[in-house]
Amino acid sequence: MTFFAGSIAEVTQTLRLDHLPTPFLYVDLDRMNSNIDVMAAAARGLGVHLRPHAKTHKVPEIARLQIAAGATGITVAKVSEAEVFADAGIDDLFVAYQVVAPAQLERLARLARSVPLRCAVDSREGAELLSRAATDAGLELSVMLEIDLGIGRTGVRAGVPACELAQRVTDLPSLKLIGVYGFRGFRGFAEGAESRETWGRAEGEALASAAEDLRSMGLPIVEVSAGSTPTALPAAGVRGVTEIRPGQYLFGCANVVAQGVMRADEVALFARATVISRADDRVIVDAGSKTLSTDESWKPGLGFGYLASDPSTRVVSVWEEHGVLGLGESAGGLRVGDRVSIVPNHVCTAVNLHDRLVGVHDDRIEAVWKIAARGRIQ
Ligand SMILES: Cc1ncc(COP(=O)(O)O)c(C=O)c1O
Structure with a gap:
C-alpha cells in the first residue's frame, strides 16, 4: 500500500522519532x-x-x-x-x-x-x-x-x-x-x-x-x-x-491485546514518553491522563497501559502529567531522560486527547497528520 503523505506537513526523511519533544502519539505505519x-x-x-x-x-x-x-x-x-x-x-x-x-x-x-x-x-x-x-x-x-x-x-x-x-x-x-x-x-x-x-x-x-x-x-x-x-x-x-x-x-491497544483479539506485535499506536524521575520501586514518565486517557483496563489490575518493550512494566497510576510505571522485567534499567513507548489501554480515547498523529517508518517520521475530528462531541 502506498502511504499518503500527511496533510499538515510532509516532513523531511531525516526527522526521527526522538527528535520530537514528548509526550506525543505515533503510529507504526x-x-x-x-x-x-x-x-x-x-x-x-x-x-x-x-x-x-x-x-x-x-x-x-x-x-x-x-x-x-x-x-x-x-x-x-x-x-x-x-x-x-x-x-x-x-x-x-x-x-x-x-x-x-x-x-x-x-x-x-x-x-x-x-x-x-x-x-x-x-x-x-x-x-x-x-x-x-x-x-x-x-x-x-x-x-x-x-x-x-x-x-x-x-x-x-x-x-x-x-x-x-x-x-x-x-x-x-x-x-x-x-x-x-x-x-x-x-x-x-x-x-x-x-x-x-x-x-x-x-x-x-x-x-x-x-x-x-x-x-x-x-x-x-x-x-x-x-x-x-x-x-x-x-x-x-x-x-x-x-x-x-x-x-x-x-491500531490495537492494551485492551484488545488483553482480550486476545490482536497480538502485541500488531499494535500500531504508541505514546512516546520520557522518564522524568525514578525511585527504587517506580519510574515516572511525562505521559499521564492527558496523554493516555483514564480509560481503565478491560481486566482489572492492569493499570493504564504497558511498555511496548516490556509488557510486564505497566502504567500503574496516572496523574494529569505523570504516569507511574510499576517495575517489570526491564524497568529497573530505566534512567531519567530515557525515552519509552507506551501502549495505552484504549486507543480511541487516547487519540481524542491529541492534536497530531506522527507516522513513523523505521524510526523515520514520514508524516504528521492533524487529528481533525478530535474533540468533535456534538
Ligand atoms: C456503534 C459502534 N460501532 C462500532 C464500534 C467499533 O468498535 P471497536 O472500536 O471496538 O472496534 C463502536 C465503538 O464504540 C461503536 O460504538
Whole structure:
C-alpha cells in the first residue's frame, strides 16, 4: 500500500522519532497498513462490506487509506465528526448515533444534502424528529434501526418493539428504513477465542434474525451491520450479516491485546514518553491522563497501559502529567531522560486527547497528520 503523505506537513526523511519533544502519539505505519489490509481482506473473504469506525483515528487521510484498501465508507458517532470527514471528501457516512437535538438534526440534514449518509434511530420520538428534520430540508434520510444487543446502552429490543418501531419509521414521511445495526463491544466477554467466537456469532445471529422479522412484515431491509473489533469477524461469518464496523483493529491497544483479539506485535499506536524521575520501586514518565486517557483496563489490575518493550512494566497510576510505571522485567534499567513507548489501554480515547498523529517508518517520521475530528462531541 502506498502511504499518503500527511496533510499538515510532509516532513523531511531525516526527522526521527526522538527528535520530537514528548509526550506525543505515533503510529507504526507498516503495522497500521498491515492491519488495514488484513481486515479488508478478511471482510472481502467473508463477503461483507467493511465500514470502519473512524472514531479510532479521527483523521481523514487514514479514512482514505481504509477506503483505498476496500472499505465502502466509514462510521462516525457525532454529526460534527461526520462534517469533518465530509469536508475532506469522504462521501459515504454512517452516523451511528441517536441525533435528536434540533441544531444537530438541522446539520445532519444539511450534510445529507451533499453526501450519501445514513443515520440511526432507536425510538419513536427520535424517528419523528428525524422525519421532521428531513421533511423541512426537503430530502429523504436513510435510517438504520439500532437493535439492543444487551450492553445496557442504546437500541430497541428485537421482537415486537423493533417491529413496531420499524413500522413507525416506514410510515413517517422523508425516512427510508434500510437496515438494522447493533453494537456489542467487549463488555462481559469471558476470556478466550472461543468466547469471542460465541459472542460474535450471537451478535450476528441476533441482527440477522431481527432483519428477518422486519422483512417478514414486508419491509425492504438490505443492510445488517454488526461488529466491533472483537466480534466483527465471527459476526461477519453469520449468514445475513452484510457489513462490519470495527474501529480499534487499525491500531490495537492494551485492551484488545488483553482480550486476545490482536497480538502485541500488531499494535500500531504508541505514546512516546520520557522518564522524568525514578525511585527504587517506580519510574515516572511525562505521559499521564492527558496523554493516555483514564480509560481503565478491560481486566482489572492492569493499570493504564504497558511498555511496548516490556509488557510486564505497566502504567500503574496516572496523574494529569505523570504516569507511574510499576517495575517489570526491564524497568529497573530505566534512567531519567530515557525515552519509552507506551501502549495505552484504549486507543480511541487516547487519540481524542491529541492534536497530531506522527507516522513513523523505521524510526523515520514520514508524516504528521492533524487529528481533525478530535474533540468533535456534538
Ligand atoms: C456503534 C459502534 N460501532 C462500532 C464500534 C467499533 O468498535 P471497536 O472500536 O471496538 O472496534 C463502536 C465503538 O464504540 C461503536 O460504538
